[in-house]
Amino acid sequence: MEEKKNKTSEAKLMKGNEALAEAAIRAEIDAYFGYPITPQSEVLEYLEREVPKRHGLVLQAESEIASINMIYGAAGAGARVMTSSSGPGISLMQEGLSYIASAQLPCLVVNVVRGGPGLGTIQPSQGDYFQAVKGGGHGDYHLIVLAPASVQEMADFVFEGFRLAEKYRNPAMILTDGALGQMMEKVIQPEEGSLPKIATPWATTGKTKDRNHNIITSLFIKPEEMESVNHQLQEKYRKIEKNEVRFEEIKTEDADILLVAFGLSSRICQKTVDLGREKGIKIGLLRPITLYPYPYKRLNELADQVEFMMSVEMNAGQMVEDVRLAVEGKVPVYFTGRMGGMIPSPDDVLHEIESIIEKQNILQD
Amino acid sequence: MSIERPSTLDFPPDAEGMEMVYCRPDTLTDTPFHYCPGCGHSVVHRVLMEVVEELGIQDKTIGVAPVGCSVFAYHYMNVDMQEAAHGRASAVATGIKRVLPDKYVFSYQGDGDLAAIGTAETIHTVNRGENILMVFINNGIYGMTGGQMAPTSLLGQVTTTSPYGRDVKMVGHPIKIADLLVQLPGAHYVTRQAVHNPNAVRKLKKAFEKSFQYQKEGKGTCFVEVVSNCPSGWRMTPVESIKYLEETMFPAYPLGDLKVPEKV
């Protein structure tokens, strides 16, 4: 049976972008609105190919401004909706995202990051970290940000993203990069239809006699009202920070040095951990899975154990600020990385560690 | 939750024996309009909501408010509504309509919203033949922000940002967006109406009725422009503004149908 086939969970070799798009169909999105941009056009292409044969709706919009506002409208009408883009397009979406955050609408936005600033390069980057985790648009708000590190997680985090977005009525973002979008790995897809929908009594579906009219808005002209909406948002963010922090630890139990890296960089660092340990340097790795909320608490605990930390990123050093915030000056926090679409190698990172060890003359009693 | 609203049918209480011939439709809330005296927005709100009431589609209608003086349209229109970012109402309406194809969806926008910052969304929404009603209030000015020049301001028109009159060499001619949209096959019905007198109001009402009928039949985009006034932005009394409409605005934006569906 055709349907059965879609539901089986055999491992399949898939491109990151296509695994994500397939997961979106399995998450039973009602609609996807998007605009082509490298390195994520496969998402739109895959959906344009598959959705008409299966279920839901896919529409190529005239711009990312239009797509994010279509997302606003459809999410406001109670639908499960998604869009995806890369740097330049995500920048165009920032106004819309601010409105969506303020109006408290759930949706999933995927940023397959490329090197910037400007038109930049189509090569992979993590240069949009600040934009993703610190708000991005105007006003005080947060996206829930998930950072996959494998093709498997590209698929899984679609489900996780919607689960969180709908639970908190908040936009969620998958922050990935061009390499994860383009690389092929084995993936076991989440089961179709296994993501229950939450009731949306607030949605604009037509005012029935038994209720007042529903309004989706981000306009609260009286400052007292605007402040109370802000309080409500902040309360929600505290709840998210309390309940939804996700991270992975690799060989941290006995680590003297801690690498902190997300997404693709974390895979590079995993190699560095092994290379270092072969040489007798006890390196561990903490990989934040949620970039917002951020694992501040765990990093602070680890600061009592290690000699120093190093944030490894494909940018000029953005997440390192959050590591420093977490550590509260207990240990030095270093940064290493490449920019503009370049990827650091495991050896590069190890070399950096070794030169710090040498300079500081630490670890040699 | 049930809503406590005095029925307009037993109001006023001492009107025994009298026939109710005019009242506030259920599709308008009790909230008094905040619009300036004489402003066309309130009349258009009322006419639109009368039509929704008379067609019995209150429970199936979803509106999108713009950024502009009518940003609070959702305070008055007693239907489910969304407030869009400046210029994006038709994209928001598209999102709603695409996931709720059986509902009636309308957008409501001013000239700055629809024909300046939102031009791309306007053209592409109509080009897709999005099965919605687009209401376009053309008052030739940015009312909400205090009377700046709009894309539709007339040549020579004095505004706060064209203090020496709109200069064609600097900012070009007023844009006749409805005339442009007529060219697009997705536009099913394009008309330019007004609300400056009772006859015009009756015609506008017909235009809305037709638009909802076409939407029901899935015909494509219906675009209803209302050439309206902005006494405050124009620095005129309401009466002067009506005269200005008749003598200056209508010659530039002639009223009437621009595109009517072919009879089959």
Ligand SMILES: Cc1ncc(C[n+]2csc(CCOP(=O)(O)OP(=O)(O)O)c2C)c(N)n1
């Ligand atoms: C992105 C953005 N730019 C500018 C504004 C400021 N703004 C609010 S309303 C408006 C113009 C509205 O004029 P119009 O659409 O003609 O509506 P009217 O008030 O005349 O009915 C402007 C420029 C805004 N809210 N958002």
Ligand code: SF4
């Ligand atoms: S400023 Fe102009 S458009 Fe706005 S309410 Fe007043 S008269 Fe109407």
Ligand SMILES: [Mg+2]
């Ligand atoms: Mg205007």
